[in-house]
Amino acid sequence: MFRIVERQRVNPEVNRFVIEASIIAQKRQPGQFVVFRLHEKGERIPITIADADAQAGTITVYVQELGKTTFQMGRMNAGDEIADVIGPLGNPTPIEKLDGEVFAIAGGVGSAEVLPIARKHKEAGNKVIAILGYRSKDIVILEEEFRSFADEVYVTTDDGTYGREGFVTTELKDHLEKGRPIAEIIAVGPAIMMKAVCDLTRHYNIKTMVSLNSIMIDATGMCGVCRVEVGGETRYACVHGPEFDGHKVNFDLLLKRLASFKEEEKISLERYQAAVGAQDA
Ligand SMILES: Cc1cc2nc3c(=O)[nH]c(=O)nc-3n(C[C@H](O)[C@H](O)[C@H](O)COP(=O)(O)OP(=O)(O)OC[C@H]3O[C@@H](n4cnc5c(N)ncnc54)[C@H](O)[C@@H]3O)c2cc1C
Structure with a gap:
């Protein structure tokens, strides 16, 4: 069992958890993930x-x-226990000193x-520019953490309630048009946002x-559920990824597969919320 040490609601839909998992804590590297199973009959979530x-x-x-x-x-709260925490999983992000700037682009919980x-990247000596995009002001998270080390931080909100109105691509496009010396972009967020970033950067031929x-x-690479098409080949996000060259990813297929169980997921959430009662929901 893995004990939750801290739980903090950081916005209306995201919680931050600090969890005891000492071996994972010693081994993990940036880019890696864990799989949780909350209780013995629970599903696995990465x-x-x-x-x-x-x-x-x-x-x-x-x-x-979600x-x-x-x-x-x-x-769940501090003191509660999670049945399984498996990890660290996935390949660490390859990070080295690059000849140029690194743009870290995030959408929401990304x-x-x-x-x-x-x-x-900053520790490796790279200049780091962060572009953080959220739907609106009330769900902005981690801005201060990025500001504590990044060379530049830009925030966008879809509705313009904070930072620049627009998407992360609105901000990124300006930097691309200025011809900044970008060595690499890493984008993490909803699939549709990562697709938009890649559609934009493809024209500038930036990794x-x-x-x-x-x-x-x-x-573990056994079940095949996380298969994605990259460069025309089937890859498993869990063992070959989770990071891939975005210009080679078939995002349309990914978006379709992500929606495969929408109806079942909706029913499952509604049943759970009805069972725990309206006051918790
Ligand atoms: C490598 C990786 C890292 C992730 N890191 C984070 C993170 O740091 N923070 C975070 O909030 N979310 C993260 N996610 C997404 C998270 O796993 C899903 O939001 C979660 O599994 C949804 O489960 P659910 O039962 O609450 O929702 P469900 O109702 O089951 O699903 C809601 C939506 O979540 C996605 N989803 C459902 N089941 C899975 C699953 N087993 N694996 C992946 N996606 C699923 C689907 O798009 C689905 O439509 C990550 C996903 C992957 C693959």
């Missing part, structure tokens, strides 16, 4: 390791309430996923890595 404290033996994750399991996790990667959030079950 979540990125946003931070870790090797000495305290804890990992930090940010979980957005469906039944993430909603259920959002009702900010938590790109944070450790951006920080490591753009994306972290794919395909539906994943066993995360």
